[in-house]
Amino acid sequence: xxWFRFAVLILVASILQTGPIGIxxxxxxxxxxxxxxxxxxxFAVRCHSTDAILASFAIGFVADLSNSAVPLMGPRxxxxxxxxxxxxxxxxxxxxxxxxxxFLAILLMGVLTAGLSSLLVFLRTQxxxxxxxxxxxxxxxxxxxxxFLFLPIGWWMRMYGKGSGFSLRRAxxxx
Amino acid sequence: xxxVWGMLVGLIFLFLVPRDATGRLQHSYxxxxxxxxxxxxxxxxxxRTTAQEQTVSPHAYKELFQANQEFRNACANLHKxxxxxxxxxxxxxxLRTRAGLEHMQPVPAKIVMQGKDELTIDRGQDSxxxxxxxxxxxxxxxxxxxxxxxxxxRVYADGAKVKLLTDPKCGIPVSVGKLNVRMVMxxxxxxxxxxxxxxxxxxxxxxxxxxxxxxxxxxxxxIITGEIAECxxxxxxxxxxxxxxRPVCDLATLSDVVVMKPASxx
Numbered sequence: 001x002x003w004f005r006f007a008v009l010i011l012v013a014s015i016l017q018t019g020p021i022g023i024x025x026x027x028x029x030x031x032x033x034x035x036x037x038x039x040x041x042x043f044a045v046r047c048h049s050t051d052a053i054l055a056s057f058a059i060g061f062v063a064d065l066s067n068s069a070v071p072l073m074g075p076r077x078x079x080x081x082x083x084x085x086x087x088x089x090x091x092x093x094x095x096x097x098x099x100x101x102x103f104l105a106i107l108l109m110g111v112l113t114a115g116l117s118s119l120l121v122f123l124r125t126q127x128x129x130x131x132x133x134x135x136x137x138x139x140x141x142x143x144x145x146x147x148f149l150f151l152p153i154g155w156w157m158r159m160y161g162k163g164s165g166f167s168l169r170r171a172x173x174x175x
Numbered sequence: 176x177x178x179v180w181g182m183l184v185g186l187i188f189l190f191l192v193p194r195d196a197t198g199r200l201q202h203s204y205x206x207x208x209x210x211x212x213x214x215x216x217x218x219x220x221x222x223r224t225t226a227q228e229q230t231v232s233p234h235a236y237k238e239l240f241q242a243n244q245e246f247r248n249a250c251a252n253l254h255k256x257x258x259x260x261x262x263x264x265x266x267x268x269x270l271r272t273r274a275g276l277e278h279m280q281p282v283p284a285k286i287v288m289q290g291k292d293e294l295t296i297d298r299g300q301d302s303x304x305x306x307x308x309x310x311x312x313x314x315x316x317x318x319x320x321x322x323x324x325x326x327x328x329r330v331y332a333d334g335a336k337v338k339l340l341t342d343p344k345c346g347i348p349v350s351v352g353k354l355n356v357r358m359v360m361x362x363x364x365x366x367x368x369x370x371x372x373x374x375x376x377x378x379x380x381x382x383x384x385x386x387x388x389x390x391x392x393x394x395x396x397x398i399i400t401g402e403i404a405e406c407x408x409x410x411x412x413x414x415x416x417x418x419x420x421r422p423v424c425d426l427a428t429l430s431d432v433v434v435m436k437p438a439s440x441x
Contacts, residue, residue, distance in 0.1 A: 011208075013211060015208055015211045016213055016215065018215065018216075019211065019212050019214070019215015019216050020215040020218050021217065022215075022216075026236035050177060053178050053181060054177060054181075056181075057181035057184070057185070060185070064188075065201060065204045066198065066201075066204065067201075068201050068205065071193065071194055071197060071198045072189065072194065072197060072200065073188040073189065073197040073200060073201075074185045074186065074187075074190075074192075075187025075195075077181075077184070077185040077188065078182060078185035078189065081178065081181045081182060081185060081294065082182070085178050108426065113297060120189060124190065125364065126188055145311050
């Protein structure tokens with residue numbers, strides 16, 4: 001795992017998420033792809049267990065840091081860490097390689113992490129905002145876009161599949 | 176183990192770290208990356224504005240422009256009204272803090288119509304104005320120089336008539352200077368007033384200040400109303416003075432007045 005490239009990648013993703021990604025919003029400003037969610041699923045399915053856990057918590061931390069709408073640290077860190085770990089364990093048994101599988105994984109992770117984050121925010125602040133964009137439309141949009149981003153992310157991180165033995169050529173041919 | 180540590184750190188951030196500390200952390204992130212964040216936000220704003228402009232028709236644009244103009248006019252009017260209200264509040268506050276007027280409630284009013292020896296104001300029964308209440312001038316300059324100019328003679332729902340002290344039918348209890356003699360001032364009808372039946376034994380001279388006397392329920396403290404313009408022996412009755420009183424306030428240029436209402440009246 002190339003941690004320096006990982007750090008640069010999540011920082012760039014957080015900056016893009018806070019700013020220019022709004023151009024891709026459809027209708028409401030909240031309906032835009034969640035780059036950090038896509039990164040979470042990527043590293044959960046491609047990395048070994050230890051690296052996946054660390055990456056999940058780090059991505060969650062950065063997601064909390066860049067989310068100025070909710071002045072709280074911790075909800076996304078916990079939800080990303082928990083579900084990232086679960087997905088990483090699950091992907092040892094069920095390989096998430098095809099685009100449809102990646103789509104479903106991103107969608108499921110998006111809904112679950114949004115739900116747990118909102119619950120944690122409610123426990124801390126006793127207030128909750130039910131927003132269908134955050135709970136459904138945003139994960140759906142991310143799931144639609146995510147599988148196409150796996151290739152460039154994999155190229156940057158030099159990670160083309162879980163463990164060794166996978167090559168870029170094989171990954172392209174499989175698609 | 177790593178998972179447990181991660182969860183622990185997350186829970187510490189969530190429940191133990193104060194929200195202002197986490198807020199400062201988020202602000203630090205925004206400060207460090209302010210340039211790319213600002214560039215990104217600007218780009219998003221431009222893209223969305225451009226997209227919106229393409230979807231607005233010329234007719235819709237014209238309507239929006241007109242609505243915008245109307246809003247600007249309304250905003251300017253409200254701003255001016257707010258300024259006037261602030262100015263009035265400031266004046267009334269200074270007026271009320273004068274010694275003796277703490278238990279009086281000043282009701283500001285605008286002069287709607289000015290006749291000979293009479294004013295019509297825009298406050299009436301709805302504002303608690305009643306017959307007999309004293310009316311004072313209200314000007315921007317020299318608040319300490321506000322003076323009694325008359326009394327309320329008739330009241331309507333949303334207006335009232337004020338009989339000025341120069342009206343022959345207006346009689347105001349007054350005192351002159353430091354004299355402890357109660358007198359009644361009447362209007363002459365020519366823009367001045369007179370104080371009749373003052374014996375020549377009383378020491379009065381030109382320039383003495385005339386005060387509207389304290390009246391229970393109407394005025395808590397004597398307030399200036401005029402000054403002696405002329406004082407000579409009465410031609411018809413040499414035993415008394417012929418006193419002409421000039422109002423200290425220029426009634427012709429007055430636009431605002433204040434009705435002194437007892438604070439207990441609603």
